[in-house]
Structure formats: C-alpha cells, structure tokens
Amino acid sequence: MKILDWYILKRYLLTFLMMLLLFIPIGITVDLAEKVGKMLENKAPFGEVTAYYIDFTVYFANLLFPLFLFLSVIWFTSKLANNTEIVAFLSSGVSFTRFLRPYLIGATIIASFALFLGMYLAPIASQGFNEFKYKYLKKNKQIQQTRDVYQQINDNDYIYVSRFISKTNTGLNFTYEHIEGNELKYKIFADNIRYIEEDSSYRLTTYVKRSFENGIETIEKERRTDMKFPFELEDLTPVEYAAETKPYGELLDFIAAEKRRGSPNIGRYEVVKLKKWSLPVSIYILTIIAVAVSSVKRRGGMGVNLAFGIAIAMIYVFFDKVFGVMAEQSNFEPIIAVWFPNLIFGILAVYLLQNAKR
Template structure:
C-alpha cells in the first residue's frame, strides 16, 4: 500500500514540476522574443544562431527560476491532495507525517541531482553562448561592454594597466606594463592604444615606448606601431562581470585562485557564483519541506490561500538571496555567508513548520 502511495506522490511531484517548467519557459521565450525581435530582424541574425540563443536562454531561465517553480509546483499539487482530503486519508491509515514526507524527499533528491548537474556543467555553457549572442547582436554601439581602469598583477614580476578595454573590438587605451625585479622597476612599456590581433594571437601597440632602467642610465625605445606577444591572456584585459557564470566548476576554481593571486576586486562576485552551485540543490530540500508543511493543511480559502502563502515565502527567499548576494559582490561581506544565510534561515523555518505540521 505504501509503495503505491509513494509512487503516486513521487509521480505527481515530478510531473507537476515538469509541467510548471513547460508552462513558464515558453512564456519567458515569448516575452524575450517580443522584446528582441526588432534587433534580430534588423541585423539579419542567422536562424541557427537565434535557435541556439533561445536554447541557451531556456537553460538560463530554468536555472534562474528553478527554486521558485519547484516551490510553487509542490504547493500546487499538495494543496490539491489536501482539498481532496487525500492527505487526511493517508494519515488516518496510520502513516506518520514523516513517512508521508518520504516520497517528497525522494523527488527532491532527483531534482537536486539535476540542479547540481545544471549548475556545474549545463548552465555555464549556456550562459557563455547567451551572453556572447547578446553582446554580438543585441547591444547597440553605445552599449558595447567595456572594462574600466584595469590594474592587474600578471605574475610575480609583471603588472598591467589599461584605462578602458572594448570587448567587442578588442581594443584598449592608455596601456602600461611594468616589470619588477623584487622591488626594483626594470622596464616599463607604454602605448596609447593596444589591440589584440586574433589571427596570430599578437598585440598591436600604437605609440609604443619602452623605458629600460639600468644601474646608471636609461634606454628608451619608441615606435609608431609595434607588434609583439605578451605573457598575459586576453581575459586579463577583459574581466567581464559575467565571466564566472560561463565557467564550469573546476575551471571556476582555477580562475578564482588565479584572480586571488592577481588581487582582483571581483573575487566576491566569483565566489558567490561558486557557492550557489552547491546551495541551490540544498534549497530544493528546504523549499520542498516548507511547501509540504504549508500546503498539507486544508484551509477555508482552499488552494488560493496556500498559493498566496507560498508566493509570499518564495518572494522573501528571493529577496534574501539577492540582497546578500549583492552585499558579497560589492563589499567585504563573506560570500559563503551571503550564499548560505538564506538556506540557514529558511532551513530553520522548514523545521519549525514541519514540527507544527506533524502536530
């Protein structure tokens, strides 16, 4: 009997969540397409590129709304069980509330595993394609993504500075490279313009000047135009904000370590992305427990009351998640605390609601 009930609830859990995704994703695509169709037609974007963009958009959209859609789907079908007095029948047959919760936890485990794979591998690749398409076809010349005042340590001896760098044209202004031996400056390269030449992986410098500092004199070299190879990568000049979202987990770890060595100011943002890959699967269990505890009670107002309560809790969860995430990105607030604090708070809420539901 219990196995039949387990399968019944588990199938409803997974089916309702899938239906919620299939319902909201086309809505998101339609809204986005209505907003972007003008620029897509204007720039005559090839259909395969558009199709790939909306595939990437779908994965990004699902990853973004994952917790909320899961939460609402559990409230929806559990409220229907409560309104049909099916939950009362289960519990009246001698099934404990903890036992009744077991198929929900099995379903949450399946969804959490999917969320983990999505966050670690699928979403980064989709985010990269999504952002590349957006900045290639959908941004106007005024909206070209630029990085400003880049000052970075490349290795133990070299430091670079660029006042701004245009990621579309791969061109920067007021470039400087300083090479030190210990605390002593050995030489300094400067140029009014630096441009990355993708065909042969070289850098083209305009108004190139190299000042080599000796023990007793200085040697100055200058050329109107100079092509050379540097030890740093193009990414060192283009630390775009979304770069962490485009890296798979192992790549992200290596990237963060590299940025720490260079003294990057964006470490908080990168670590928020890293920790969220693990916090999202955990939130699946927490939100499932809250949703079951809230919606398993048959209320006078019916399903609408349960949905109203659920939406309110979901919005508070999103508010906490966004506020603490921004704090970690733009201040010295600990990224790991910022990411896990909403889960801790709502985990305590889940235990409290579960205890009352058992009564």
C-alpha cells in the same frame, strides 16, 4: 516503496515537469517579443536564434529550478489537502515525518539533476546565451566590459588598464610593469592600447618606456609602436560572465588563476561557484516549507496557499539577489552571501515543520 510513496512521488515529479512546460514557453514568448526587433535589425540567423532559445531554456531553468519546484509542491499538496486526502493519510496512522518521505525522495532526484545541470550543462548554455546576446542584441553598443583592471600575468609582469572597450579591442591608460625580486626593471605607459588581430600584436599610442639599470633611468618615447606582450586579449577584458561558462573543474582552476593575478572579479566568480552547491540544498528547504504551508486545508482554499507561497518565493529571490550583488560588488564574504538565504529559510522550514506536525 509503499503505494503512498509512489502516489506522492509521481504527483511531485509530474507537477514539477508541468510547471516547467508551462512557464518556459511563456518566458521564451516574452523574451522573443522584447528582442525580436534587435534580432531582425542585426540579421541573426534562424539557426542561431533557435540555439539561443535552447540555451535560454537551460540557463533560466537552472536559475529558477527551486522556485518552480516550490510552486509545484504547493499546488499539488494544496489539492491533496482540499480533497482531504492528507487527513486520510494521517488518520490511517502515518506520521507527518513518514508522509514527508516521498517529498524528500523527489527532492533528492531533482536536486541531483540540478547539481549535474549546474556543474556541466548550464555552463555550456551560458556560453551560447551570452555570446548570442553580445553578438546580436548589443551589437550597436560599445560594451565597456571592464574598468580598472589590474592583473598579475606571471611572477614578474603586471598590467593595468582603466577601461577596455571590447567592440574596438581598445584599452585606455595602459601600464605594464616588469619586476624582478623587489626591483622594478622597466615600466611601459601608453594612452591607448589596441589589439591587432592580424599578427596578434598590440599597438600602443603615446608610448613611454622607463627602464632602470644600476640606479640609472632610461626613457624611451614613441608616438606609436607595435609590440608583442606575454598576455592574451582576455587578460585585458575578462567578461563578467566568464565563470558561468566553465564546468566545475575548469571553474576551480580559473578562480585559482584569477586570484594569483589579483582579479577584481573574484567575488563574482566565488558566488558562481558556491551557488552550484547552494541551489540543490535550497530545493530541500523549499520543499519542506511548501509541504508545511500547504498540507493544511484552509478556508480560502488553494488560493491562500499559493498567495502565501508566492510571497515566500519573492522574499527568497530578494534575499538571494541582494546578497549576491553585495558579494559581487563589494568585499562582502561570498560564502555568507550565498548561504545566508538558505540559513534563514532553513530555520523557517524547521519552524513551519514543527507547527505542521502539531
């Protein structure tokens, strides 16, 4: 590798690392200032708070990797431009494409780490981050994690609850159906279902069972009864962040199982899966945009480049969040929602790169 490549690559990686070290403590300070009251009120142990902020660091670094990288590239490339170093490089006969090579090598290093982080480390951090949040920061709230859950438990059994309250492990308007072939064998109704942890059973209130055999219907009623069912508590209350906590292999199995069950959260889970691949690609795209924008010496200096870069970053985040929410809460295709921002900004990267070469 040439001296030029080492020089730019070193600046690329060191500036990115400094950007992380600068913004992560700020993020932790702001988060701690906002939540310290609830932590003290709910008596969160110091060890768990420390673990929470380690998970917090990994969780948000994974989310904001491309933006940190984008701003760091604009920062040090603008300094190169203001010091006329880029002019010297290009005047020595180095083409702009050749000048871009160490940036792409650096992007490959960061993208590889981001891919590994998203596949394996971020799910572990997400698990700890969300568990602490629900244990201590939302402790005094009835967290209604699920509404209108309809799931297929196995080939013959289906369940439904209109709402499940995780704080009391209680579901409302519970229905259980057992179907063999195309024939309904029995159906259970209950106004309430509550999980009894001591014996892993469920307590049903206003219980009604309708059985069908040879065209004859039998109705059984109880004011309250305890029963065991072939499903887990998690089937009634699949947490919103479930997909975020699973390594990639487990995530694929989880999504396949949820599709068989008819889960209403498939869009959310697909977005999580696809973003593990789209985020490393966005690192290349934002690197090219940052170099194209900041490699020209401007009259306003670094401030103009940074302002333009921040504006682009905000637009990128806006597109990413809006389309992500659309896929999670509607029938909008997840693959379009996740890759559309990269497509748009990829086209912008090619346009800016062509202008920069000229």
